[in-house]
Amino acid sequence: MSETKNPELWPAPVASHQLDAVVTIPGSKSLSNRYLILAALGSQPVTLVGLLRSRDTELMMGALEALGVHCDVDPNVETTVTVTPPASGRFNGNVDVYCGLAGTVMRFVPGLALFADGPVHFDGDEQAYARPMKPVLDGLEQLGAHIEYHGEVGRLPFTITPPTELPASTDGAAHVAIDSSGSSQFISGLLLIGSRLPGGLSLTHTGEKTPSLPHIRMTVADVNGAGGRAHADEDARIWTVEPSSLQLPQRVVVEPDLSNAAPFLGAAMIAGGTVRVPHWPVETTQPGGLLPGYLERMGAAVTFPERDGIRYCEVTATAGAIRGLGDFDLTAAGEIAPSLAAILVFADKPTRMIGIGHLRGHETNRLEALVTEIKRIGGEARELPDGLEITPVAREQLHGAVMESYADHRMATFAAMIGLSVPGVEIVNVATTRKTLPDFVGMWTGMLA
Numbered sequence: 114m115s116e117t118k119n120p121e122l123w124p125a126p127v128a129s130h131q132l133d134a135v136v137t138i139p140g141s142k143s144l145s146n147r148y149l150i151l152a153a154l155g156s157q158p159v160t161l162v163g164l165l166r167s168r169d170t171e172l173m174m175g176a177l178e179a180l181g182v183h184c185d186v187d188p189n190v191e192t193t194v195t196v197t198p199p200a201s202g203r204f205n206g207n208v209d210v211y212c213g214l215a216g217t218v219m220r221f222v223p224g225l226a227l228f229a230d231g232p233v234h235f236d237g238d239e240q241a242y243a244r245p246m247k248p249v250l251d252g253l254e255q256l257g258a259h260i261e262y263h264g265e266v267g268r269l270p271f272t273i274t275p276p277t278e279l280p281a282s283t284d285g286a287a288h289v290a291i292d293s294s295g296s297s298q299f300i301s302g303l304l305l306i307g308s309r310l311p312g313g314l315s316l317t318h319t320g321e322k323t324p325s326l327p328h329i330r331m332t333v334a335d336v337n338g339a340g341g342r343a344h345a346d347e348d349a350r351i352w353t354v355e356p357s358s359l360q361l362p363q364r365v366v367v368e369p370d371l372s373n374a375a376p377f378l379g380a381a382m383i384a385g386g387t388v389r390v391p392h393w394p395v396e397t398t399q400p401g402g403l404l405p406g407y408l409e410r411m412g413a414a415v416t417f418p419e420r421d422g423i424r425y426c427e428v429t430a431t432a433g434a435i436r437g438l439g440d441f442d443l444t445a446a447g448e449i450a451p452s453l454a455a456i457l458v459f460a461d462k463p464t465r466m467i468g469i470g471h472l473r474g475h476e477t478n479r480l481e482a483l484v485t486e487i488k489r490i491g492g493e494a495r496e497l498p499d500g501l502e503i504t505p506v507a508r509e510q511l512h513g514a515v516m517e518s519y520a521d522h523r524m525a526t527f528a529a530m531i532g533l534s535v536p537g538v539e540i541v542n543v544a545t546t547r548k549t550l551p552d553f554v555g556m557w558t559g560m561l562a
Contacts, residue, residue: 122515123543123554125532126561131386131432134560135425136377138390140165140192140367141399142549143331146173146217148365150305151339152196153182153204153225155360160195163367168548169215176212176222180204180229206231212269214238214476214520214548219269220249220298224306226273227258236270240520244268245474248291248299255289256280256310285312286353294320295474300352301332307354308341318350324471327445331398338362368394371401373549375452376526377560378404378428382413382456383533385432388560393417393426400446407449411456412436433534437462437505444468450501451523454483455530457503458492458511467500476548477519486528489514490535513537522548529557 145165150173152159164170174184174194181204187193199205206229212219219237226233247267250260257276264270280287287310293299300318307314323329326347333352336343342355374390381388394402405415405426413430437460443450447469457464472479480496487494491511493504511534518525518541525546532538546553 121542123540125529125538125540126558127536128380128384128533128561132381132384132388132560133386135389135391136374136556136560137392138369138371138374138377139167139550141370142167142169142217142373143328143370143399144335144367145170146221147301147305147332147335148361148367149173149177149184149196150221150225151335151359151361153177153180153198154306154309155198155339156202156358157360157363158195158197159361160193160364161367162193162364164192164194165367165370165549166191167551168213169217172211172213172215172218173222176210176218179208179210180222180225180233202228204229206233206275209234209236212237212241214241214244216244216296216298216475219244219246220296220302221305223249223253223273224302227253227256227275227279227306228309229275232272232274234270234272238520240476241269244476245295246271248293248295249302252289252291252299252303252316256287279311285356286315287312288315288317290317290319292320293318294322294324295471297323297325297328300329304329304332304336304343304352304354307343308336308357308359311356313356314354316352322444322468323347323350324444324468325400325447327398327400327403334398368392368397368399370549371397371399371404372446372448374401374426375404375449376455376530377556378408378426379452379456379530380533380560381428382408382411382430382435383432383459383530385430387427387429389425389427391423391425393424395424401449403446404449407446407453410436410438411460433459433508435460438464441466442468443500447472448523451479451483451527452530454487454501454503455527458487458505458531459508459534460503460505463502463504465497465500465502467497469501470499476521477524479521479524482517482519482521482524483527486516486524489516490531490538508534511535513539515539515541518542518545520545522546522550526550526553
């Protein structure tokens, strides 16, 4: 793994020429952690091929190991992991689960505690204490769990004591109603376990908006791919999961993380030239699958050539020829907002990204962080009630600065993208990118070589 001279402050390299690079992206974090959960809920071992090996997936595997699941890494291929669920079908109770700062761990694993043989204690990084948890925990309480908070209500740390008997209503399904406006992960965390409930699950989202529907669709597709029967009525904001035995196929291949492709493909628009990402799927449930269309709207040429049986996403652009988008609804793919924001700093007109108010509850308040860092380099931006407005300024007004990462991998990659065109950018704690990109520094410098 590439190392920086100073892990606390990394000088972001400037693109000195047009890009011409192929960048291979590791496995999808969203799919990796969903597959790990579904494998743990099965009865037979599952081998996951191309699994992302990063802090978030290590935390997920550590959480599952604490609950009695075996995650065996192939000694020859570290991205191949065989997951063996407990033989009894029950998870270990009276254990500690450490979530770090991983949203999928802190919001997906608590549901497994319903099927444990004793209380399960959850804790995480200090910064994780600010991340909202209450909707998924409210849902588990409605399913009979007892939640004991050891700090602020609705946040880490807490202990979940499973019910003595799992609930079912008169029509079979257990009914849960939560407001998941703050994160799609609250819905996904409950859908993942719905098949295990005696009568299944009927989940109603009571909020006005549903953030990141593609992530919920991904969860529904993955549950069904494991033999479950999950259904969505998105207009009514109701999801149902019928009771069934879950079992992923014996071998599952993980797609590359398309959202993590955003900084690299977006680099072609800032620096000019061409960047190609191999193994781009023809169809996907990942929100990052929307990225090529967004880049085209900004002025890039996007193609999907095939070479030697491998499909690429190829982005070609002229440096600085970036179209602002006016009102831009990003509800479906808010996780790529920081990467798009970095591109739009150099656009020809303002953009108002809306539908992403929930980003205030991510690893950091991403909307506030983006405004702060854009202003730090001499740009103009402001928060909106449900998003962010970026008003481009003349290139000569932008200047280098020490940019904060806020322990947020996407803020670190945002700053690296800015540094492609603004000399003198230094990034605090670029190592936070290891959350989803174990060797971001090596990949980034390799792209520029």
